[in-house]
Amino acid sequence: MTENGQRHPAIIGITGASGSVLARAAIDRLLAMGVPVIATASSAARMVWQEEMDESFGAALERWSDSEDFAYYAAADLRAPIASGTFPTLGMAIVPCSMATVAAIAHGLADNLVRRAADVCLKERRPLVLVPRETPLNAIHLENMASLARLGVTILPPEPPFYLALKTIDDIVDFVVQRVLAAMGIIGQLSPEMRYEGPSNPSGTSHA
Template sequence: MTSQDKRPVVVGITGASGAMLAGRVIDMLLEMDTPVMATASSAGRMVWREEMDETFGSCLERWQDKGEFTYFQPGELTAPIASGTFSTRGMAVVPCSMATVAAVAHGMSDNLVRRAADVCLKERRPLVLVPRETPLNAIHLENMASLARLGVTILPPEPPFYLRPKTIEDVADFVAQRVIHALGLSDALPDHMRYEGPSGRA
């Protein structure tokens, strides 16, 4: 089943480890026929270069060929996703650095990822953060707690050990599926994209 709702999902990519997670979330949304509007911070692109075999530029081209996909530069503060009057289905920041967690928790909208997240907060739209840092200090935890109290889903990219994942791609698929569920879109997730693990437990 694919979605009839043509409002886009916003995906923000920041400079935390886990670039692969962003790739899988965008791939899955486009496979579900959901329009995607994405932006990445400059640190997000730096980490992408470190962690991924496929260049960010070639991924952008692939996503544009695959479905309704629009990319905005992080400095494009006139992009539609920077305004509350432009309707979206919500946003996932994946992976989400502690710097972006702090900025969003304190209303500091100094790039398009942070501004688009702030728009979701003020418009009370779904906002899902996939924070990645270890260990976490009290500042990180307090910022995440403030956001959780505002209704933000804090979704750390924890491996589902109980499903006995075999590869890092299995873990990425599981996390991407949880992000899609947290955005309220899991009804449109085709069966073949559901990671249930060797034991079949979701």
Template structure:
């Protein structure tokens, strides 16, 4: 039996697509959690992971980076025929998301390394991820970047300011503690929820100020 919720997700997934990039910055769990939330909400995810991103997925989450498609299947129930997620190899510069004619809601890079951020700020489309980000800028579509680095020097800050002036949403991976997090999951969900807020996607995965359970 198909419920109204299932039907709504099916209809949504037919047209609503987000590009998600995961780079080699620490905090791979942020990108993984965002993908899971988007899939659960009925969105189609177009995923790009840098080589350094795969290394971090291995180091931080224990993924076997040598079995990339198997990892995606295990973690996201990745199945190309179901059209829930499309994985694009980093060097596939001819992928759909490399063209401005590809329609999508926007793109988020979480976490974003300073190297990737620098390339985007310079307009250097050296791989599919930076090319897809460049497409978002030239087409005027939402681009959200979650930088994860500390401390920051002047070049980092100047690159973020440059992108912010171009309309890019900069959402640093900064946890909050006013919501009384009790676990790492609570901290991760806070950031992912804030990212989804900026994406314009309704969510109840973190406790909001003035709302005891976060779901009111």
């Protein structure tokens, strides 16, 4: 993570799938952990954010920008450092990830900064975690995700862990964010309440 005392940033890409709350929670948690974050968001991401969130995207950007560990680049800004493989990062999570962005990455269409930064992670063999949100999925969605999984991308749908006794949407958001950070290698394991520790009754419980 560090080289010559420099801490490498994690990239968070935000796209126009439902689940803006996941992006906010991922950035909040990384900054709280002292991990530098570079964020970028598509124009559709901002549209969906407006539909789903009480805090405006601009207000969230202002709040994050209070931290020296935070930087934001517009999706049109292809001169941002994360557009180049020479700029070291911890890898990228796209959260939430639309089917349009899944398709673009699967086909090498690096036509905005979210997609280019993901393309860079692929070519540099850095962690790339996608949190796809769509239901139901058609065969095109599934084929694109399978192509990316074969390249080593982690496909991490924001699914609730029904086997844990989580009570609120906030708990589920926290679970998904922890899963993302673990998949990026930023945390070693999930917090105790998010871990399956064996069946609570003799007949057992299934888990994944």
